[in-house]
Amino acid sequence: MAERGRTLAMGEDEATGARDTVEAPFGRALVAIARQRPEIVGLTADLGKYTDILPFRDAYPDRFLNIGMAEQNLVAIAAGLARTGKLPFATTYGVFATRRAYDYIAIALAHSGVNVKIVAGLPGLTTGYGGTHQAIEDLALMRMIPGLVVIDPCDATEIAQATAAIADYDGPVYMRLLRGKVPVVLDPARYRFEIGKAQQVREGGAIGFISTGMMTERTLDAAAELERRGVSAGVLHVPTIKPFDAATVAAFAAEVDRVVTVENHVVAGGLASLVAETLFEHGVSKPLQRIGLPDRFIECGSVPTLQARYGLTTAAIVATVIAA
Known part of the structure; x- marks a missing residue:
């Protein structure tokens, strides 16, 4: 459980302490999927540590790119890679993907139906760093883009299952990311995530x-x-x-x-x-x-x-x- 009154470090999510947790479920899932999918590549806008994609970088360093603090370039390069047959998973914070690269996601990805997955950390009120880092309006922005799938997973179980599902889905996706030690809420033996299903x-x-x-x-x-x-x-x-x-x-x-x-x-x-x-x-x-x-x-x-x-x-x- 987060200490009372402590401001969490950059990219650190709160764990309630009431349930079992899984460390970096997104990164772990992506590594497992990439073993069978050589076309998968990972990209980040200088936030690899804080978007849990480092397990993928460590497993497949030749399939990983750090674009730097340039979110428009992140999306544009991912779009270009997708057009060459790659399957890019691009990570950054939700505020940067939506506020800085919105037009690139709308036109370079959604308008063209390009197969890129944007995985966005710090959703909503999961950081204490104020309005510059709290993606509190990203779902509203992203759902207004035609042809873009928008996902907000619950826990470690759903993050892992959704990562596999969006890898199989042919088209652009925006998925919120809970990172670090993520609680297990949904029973992985019984729950099955499906795009578009409540x-x-x-x-x-x-x-x-x-x-x-x-x-x-x-x-x-x-x-x-x-x-x-x-x-x-x-x-x-x-x-x-x-x-x-x-x-x-x-x-x-x-x-x-x-x-x-x-x-x-x-x-x-x-x-x-x-x-x-x-x-x-x-x-x-x-x-x-x-x-x-x-x-x-x-x-x-x-x-x-x-x-x-x-x-x-x-x-x-x-x-x-x-x-x-």
Whole structure:
């Protein structure tokens, strides 16, 4: 567990301490896949250590490129490599991929349907380094690009499975990355990630949580606590923001009394907006409560303090639902 009041080091994610963890699940998965896929190459914008791609570099140094602090070049070079038959996995922070290289991703990758995978660290409020490094609006930006798959995985299990899935998928992908010691929330023997599919990971009827990314772990814990308080709460995990599984979301919402969205992202433009659009389009009329970040840049500080302040902890989710 992160020490109280400690500002995490650059690229260091918070571990809750409540579950087993896997070190660098993305890098490990990429190495395993690359053994059978010689066309896979790895690139980074001088953030190899902090995006968990170093296991790939160490295993395949002749298939790894550090482009330096030039995210537009990172995307452009990846696009060029893809056009020669390579399968590039390019890593940087989410803020740099979306804010600095947005046009390159839109045109060089998505517009041309080029087979490049952007793997983006520091999603949402997982760093204490303030608005320059907190990718709190990346899902909203990326889902607006036609033809781009957008993924927000929950845990080590899903990161490994999603890495394999996007390697098999022919087209551009933007995937958020949890790094370092990543908790194991979903049972690897039972859970199977599939691009474009939401999955119900807890049964319940009064409250219907719809969550994505790391917030599914906290939502599951919140649902368990609510159950102890006599409130039945189900959880639908939505790892793929685009393409969005609207049919499953609508069916889940129709069976609960109240819908609560939970995301590590601003509530405008991300999961909450997609759920609201889905309920409207499918004629499902249910109270909708949104848990996420406000429409503002978040200050610097320790990650546990910031997450508690902005309602992204299990205790805060429970308190918000009970208060409503």
